[in-house]
Amino acid sequence: MHTIDNKSQEKAVPQSEDREEAVRAGSEGEMGRKPGYSKDGLNKGAWTPLEDKMLMDYLKIHGEGKWSNIVRETGLKRCGKSCRLRWMNYLRPNIKRGNFSDDEEDLIIRLHKLLGNRWSLIAGRLPGRTDNEIKNYWHTTIAKKAQHRQLLGQPKVDRKHIASGSQKRAASNLKNQSTIESQCTTGMVAATTTLQENTAQDHQDGIAMPKSTNSDLQHDMPKTYENESSSKGSQNGAASNFKNQSTIESQCTIGVVAATPTLQENTAQDHQDGIAMEKSTSSNLQYHIPKTNENESSSKGLASGEDDNSSNIMMDYDYMEDFSRILDSDFTRFSDIHDIMSTGQHSNNTIEVNGDHHGVSINGCKSRETAEFPGKLLESDHWSSNKCVQADQGFDFMSLLSFLDSTDDEWTADALGTQIL
DNA sequence: AAAATGATCAACCGCCCTTAG
DNA sequence: TCTAAGGGCGGTTGATCATTT
CATH class of the missing domain: 1.10.10.60 (Homeodomain-like)
Structure with missing residues (x-):
């Protein structure tokens, strides 16, 4: 750990x-x-x-x-x-230092699967943790675990292909193994989205790691010197709102995103199992989502001309806005929702979350009857159509809840249609 | 014991968006 | 409408420590 x-x-x-x-x-x-x-x-x-x-x-x-x-x-x-x-x-006050707990690690993995390298957004869901810390943690510990799994029998990642989108990245990868692994995990997205010839198995490495048992939390002060900094001053939690569309488009890259693609050159069957990983060896997975603004370039700081494979996939803004609200909500509230849902106290199909009405329906539209996240979502007509998901199609909070609540196996194997060693 | 290699993580870089003028 | 400054964010670097050879 x-x-x-x-x-x-x-x-x-x-x-x-x-x-x-x-x-x-x-x-x-x-x-x-x-x-x-x-x-x-x-x-x-x-x-x-x-x-x-x-x-x-x-x-x-x-x-x-x-x-x-x-x-x-x-x-x-x-x-x-x-x-x-x-x-x-x-x-900043309330910065949590020290080991990541199992729960935190689990949440990071799950949120990373949902959000990709949106570290600030992920950090917003882990009180006291900074985006930088989470990013480092991901690039070191989690990626390392992924590598460990790989050594246990997963096919070798073809790093040439993973890095092919960017020579800059490729050069960096040669220098730093952890960076290589980070590209692998990021590449998980690419396999579901673009022309990259990576096998889906490569990308699975980013999400299905054995869990550590050590979870002792420490509260250390900033590391550069002895504990002397105070914890005074203003507090300002990480703002997790998606502020601009281009960022959303270019950076929302994973699993859930696959729920909204325009399917190209793949049969509907590909969607049946979430991201259709079973077809991984064909390496022809291309789930393109129409850009809402074609002129929008990646906001990820890529040099011009670089291939940002992850940017080929994006979420509809309206949809993301709802999704963003979910992520900005206190997750404990979802437990309430769960309770309400399970007791049938949702007659008007609307659940209030953080002051807004969401959940079973948005804008008065009925939600899907059943939707287990993410696999089932992909089977829905809503999600597999050649359109971006419309906001008025609603967002099933229960789906997200069950998604975030699911077991590792559900996450890493079932949800992706793959098997875990 | 020394050198090589790997791991860690604080901090920088550069891009992008927002906003004020 | 244009431009520059401010600020946010993800990617990357590189110094140091730990471990291995």
Whole structure:
């Protein structure tokens, strides 16, 4: 299990009497990057305790936002972005440090399957966890487990193909094994969507890992030095709303997305088992979803001309808006829904979630009679039509609930039509 | 004991969107 | 309408520690 040691904390940075000196000099012997200096004289690299204090003192008074003002008003030699990052990832109150619990890991896997590499969105569902932490965790621990499974007998991933979409990525993959694995897990999406010749089995690796048993949670302070940072200041949880359509389109890439594709060059039978993994060896899986804006390029920071395979698949915005609301909702509420549903107290087919009416129907439309997520969804006429799912088709919260509530096997095998070793 | 390799994770980079002027 | 600045986010890097050879 993922562990966070205290080694770096033991290498505490000695406090300097000279404020400016400390800020300039940064820390010595810290884990991670050594401080550097940008052209404009701003510090780079690891933060020092003094820098943190300056940042927190400012935020205590002024709150978040206006990051660039911090530089001007405090003399802190950090760019606004760096300040924001430091705050969001380490100094913010209620940051949970330490091992990921089994539940957290499970949820990460499930949400990643739903959302892809939408780390901030995933982080929004794990209180106290940052997108960066989850991202690192995924790229290291979870991907490693996936690799372990692979060694147990899964077919080797053809990394050439996985990386073929981007030479940039390919070069990176050669350097870093964890990155390779991360591409594998991301590639899971690609297999369901594009021309890539990966086998679906390759992509399964990203989601069906043996569970760890260690779940001791720690609450450590930021790692770069001894526990001295306070937990004061404003609180601002990760905003999980999908803010723009292009991002949605390019980044919503997985399982659930497959529920809304325009099926191309595949028979309806392909949809019968979710993402039709049993056809994986044919490597011709192409589930294209019509872009709502064809001119929209990927928002994932790809260089122009790069193939972003995952961007070939997307969700209808309206649908995603509903989906987003689900994810922004307190999951405990879904338990309530579940109770209500199971006791038949949903006569008007509407469930209130976080103030809005969702669930059994949206906009007064009846939901599907049965819909187990995601496989059954794909069998529905709604989902297999050559159209994006319309918002007024409603979203079955029970489906999501059961999806998130399903067992590993359901997730990793049944839902994808594959078998787990 | 030393070198090589792998793992970890804080921080940076660059793209994109939003918004103010 | 255009432009620049601010901010958010995912991808990636690289320093350090741990483990293996």
